[in-house]
Amino acid sequence: MPTWFAYAILLLPLFGFALNTVFGARLGRAAGVVGSAVVLASFAVTAAGFFASLGARHPESVVWFTWAAAGGVRIPFGTLVDPLSLVWALIVTGVGGLIHVYSNGYMADDPGLPRFFAYLNLFVFAMLLLVLASNFLILLIGWAGVGLASYLLIGFWYERPSAVRAAKKAFVVNVVGDVGIMIALFLMAANLGTVTYAGVFGAVTRHALSPAATEWIAAMLFLGAMAKSAQFPLHTWLPDAMEGPTPVSALIHAATMVTAGVYLVVRAYPIFHAAPVVSGVVLDLGTFTAVFAAVIALTQNDIKRVLAYSTLSQLGYMFMAVGGGLYAAGVFHFVTHAFFKALLFLAAGSVIHALGGEQDLRRMGGLARAMPVTYWTFLAATLAIAGIPPFAGFFSKDAILGQLLSSGHDVEWLVGVITAGLTALYMFRLFFLAFSGEYRGRGHPHESPPVILVPLAVLAVLSVVGGLLAVPGAWDLVASYLGPVLAAYPGARLAAAVTAPNWGSMAVGVLLALAGLALADAMYRRRALAPARLRTAFPLAYRLAAHKFYVDEAYEVLVVGPARALGRALGGWMEPKAVDGAVRALARAAWQAGAGLDRLQAGSVRRYTLALFTGTLLVILVLALR
Numbered sequence: 251m252p253t254w255f256a257y258a259i260l261l262l263p264l265f266g267f268a269l270n271t272v273f274g275a276r277l278g279r280a281a282g283v284v285g286s287a288v289v290l291a292s293f294a295v296t297a298a299g300f301f302a303s304l305g306a307r308h309p310e311s312v313v314w315f316t317w318a319a320a321g322g323v324r325i326p327f328g329t330l331v332d333p334l335s336l337v338w339a340l341i342v343t344g345v346g347g348l349i350h351v352y353s354n355g356y357m358a359d360d361p362g363l364p365r366f367f368a369y370l371n372l373f374v375f376a377m378l379l380l381v382l383a384s385n386f387l388i389l390l391i392g393w394a395g396v397g398l399a400s401y402l403l404i405g406f407w408y409e410r411p412s413a414v415r416a417a418k419k420a421f422v423v424n425v426v427g428d429v430g431i432m433i434a435l436f437l438m439a440a441n442l443g444t445v446t447y448a449g450v451f452g453a454v455t456r457h458a459l460s461p462a463a464t465e466w467i468a469a470m471l472f473l474g475a476m477a478k479s480a481q482f483p484l485h486t487w488l489p490d491a492m493e494g495p496t497p498v499s500a501l502i503h504a505a506t507m508v509t510a511g512v513y514l515v516v517r518a519y520p521i522f523h524a525a526p527v528v529s530g531v532v533l534d535l536g537t538f539t540a541v542f543a544a545v546i547a548l549t550q551n552d553i554k555r556v557l558a559y560s561t562l563s564q565l566g567y568m569f570m571a572v573g574g575g576l577y578a579a580g581v582f583h584f585v586t587h588a589f590f591k592a593l594l595f596l597a598a599g600s601v602i603h604a605l606g607g608e609q610d611l612r613r614m615g616g617l618a619r620a621m622p623v624t625y626w627t628f629l630a631a632t633l634a635i636a637g638i639p640p641f642a643g644f645f646s647k648d649a650i651l652g653q654l655l656s657s658g659h660d661v662e663w664l665v666g667v668i669t670a671g672l673t674a675l676y677m678f679r680l681f682f683l684a685f686s687g688e689y690r691g692r693g694h695p696h697e698s699p700p701v702i703l704v705p706l707a708v709l710a711v712l713s714v715v716g717g718l719l720a721v722p723g724a725w726d727l728v729a730s731y732l733g734p735v736l737a738a739y740p741g742a743r744l745a746a747a748v749t750a751p752n753w754g755s756m757a758v759g760v761l762l763a764l765a766g767l768a769l770a771d772a773m774y775r776r777r778a779l780a781p782a783r784l785r786t787a788f789p790l791a792y793r794l795a796a797h798k799f800y801v802d803e804a805y806e807v808l809v810v811g812p813a814r815a816l817g818r819a820l821g822g823w824m825e826p827k828a829v830d831g832a833v834r835a836l837a838r839a840a841w842q843a844g845a846g847l848d849r850l851q852a853g854s855v856r857r858y859t860l861a862l863f864t865g866t867l868l869v870i871l872v873l874a875l876r
Contacts, residue, residue, distance in 0.1 A: 256329040262292040266371035274364025285367030286350035293343035330384040338381040348705040353497040355701035373399035377506045385446040397424040404494040416490040423487040427477025434470035451520040468525035479511030482539045492554040496599030503561040515572045536569025544672040549796040571650045578729035583646035590634035593709035597628040600698040616689035627710040634713040636674035645717030652752035674766030682774035722751030
């Protein structure tokens with residue numbers, strides 16, 4: 251692969267950001283064309299690099315320059331282009347490019363369109379820097395850049411107080427993860443003298459690092475992954491991120507930001523393999539997050555919030571996979587999830603666009619007739635995420651669940667298949683409330699323009715056929731492609747070979763998904779079973795789920811409230827009395843000293859002469875007594 255490929259992949263979105271930042275006001279709506287073109291061009295270069303890498307046996311590493319940090323740690327600044335980074339770069343630029351094209355229609359009437367595309371390009375650049383980094387320090391720079399860009403995009407409509415609050419919340423929670431990765435970097439540098447992937451992973455596999463230090467490094471890396479990928483209890487920022495424009499929701503939830511934590515765990519798999527305690531936490535926390543978010547999604551009425559909690563649940567599946575050592579299966583689900591989740595958000599945006607900003611499912615209905623293209627594409631994505639064969643989500647979800655059961659993780663498998671049934675239930679609840687029955691809103695819904703529908707059609711095709719990348723018992727193109735990366739450090743657990751299908755797991759998963767579909771059909775399309783009866787029968791469970799198990803309220807009591815009280819105390823006493831008081835005391839002392847010295851300046855020559863004479867006598871006396 252030519253070395254300039256890595257430069258082009260990275261710098262094209264950065265060029266778009268610079269162009270739209272400097273000349274956006276002059277470009278007007280053409281800023282959207284520029285922003286979309288640079289990302290699609292980056293995708294073309296990435297695709298060329300992908301095909302060039304198919305026959306390669308070694309990763310392509312490009313070093314820009316080397317910096318010697320404190321303690322003599324030498325850090326090469328550059329990129330690492332290997333199968334793992336190319337998979338993520340393909341999704342970031344490919345799905346991200348479709349989201350850019352879509353945004354030209356969705357944001358067409360927004361006066362801040364040039365600024366919006368500048369932020370989108372910055373986001374893509376930061377994400378590409380993260381996945382193409384050749385060491386943990388550059389990864390952290392991209393990691394922080396993604397956090398900054400997400401803050402700008404979530405708070406894009408800054409005139410809305412709710413958007414500003416959501417942006418600040420996302421930024422603060424993600425900084426917690428940033429600190430975790432910083433601590434991991436310090437531990438690597440202090441114990442190994444390097445932060446490069448090759449240096450750290452080689453030392454870990456040679457057992458040059460103590461088990462305790464390895465566990466701590468893995469724990470701090472996972473703290474970063476928890477925050478960025480919104481795993482419980484650091485998940486609360488993600489549903490609130492729905493305050494940003496819908497293309498932002500698609501970009502954050504599907505192709506880029508929230509999957510950065512999954513990328514980090516897969517990239518650092520030698521560390522996590524050598525840290526069994528932390529790997530067990532990754533597995534169990536992912537399992538809990540999957541079912542926890544699915545239960546909440548059942549009770550939400552905002553179309554984007556249902557999809558947000560769906561993202562949390564699907565990320566839980568990915569962490570179940572990577573926590574159990576099923577790295578190829580986790581990456582496979584990341585790929586299919588990018589297709590159907592981006593489609594779900596963009597199709598939801600098409601609905602919102604057609605309804606003049608309406609997001610409440612209770613004010614929708616009957617949209618199948620008015621929006622046929624959006625209806626069919628949304629149906630394809632819903633079938634995919636529900637795990638109905640032969641759609642994409644079925645293959646990737648079955649790969650995780652089947653391999654978990656085969657490897658002895660019975661409890662996690664049971665929670666996973668139950669979550670699969672809940673996923674079908676809440677997704678078809680959303681689908682039937684939006685598209686079936688009679689229209690319950692105001693105005694006259696209409697189909698979206700082609701610039702919105704074309705990306706939906708492309709993603710719909712991928713949601714249908716994307717699962718063919720790995721067919722149980724036949725082939726696994728994802729595992730085969732990732733094999734050279736995942737086998738680079740011996741001893742790591744790895745599902746890189748074609749595995750025999752677990753027919754029992756597959757059958758149970760499909761049956762529960764179909765049961766969820768049938769229950770949603772009975773409740774929300776045929777109305778044979780009234781949802782209100784279930785709410786009445788289980789009032790406490792419904793109240794807990796509808797209020798998101800009061801996690802935000804718990805944070806308010808345990809973290810936000812005490813922090814505010816401390817701030818008020820410091821602002822009411824420490825700042826004015828201690829800090830300002832000390833400054834004022836020094837000022838008074840200086841003034842009083844000056845006033846005392848001022849008395850000596852009386853203007854009398856006789857006093858000056860007497861003082862000079864007395865001082866001279868004292869000096870002579872001191873010298874004589876020595």
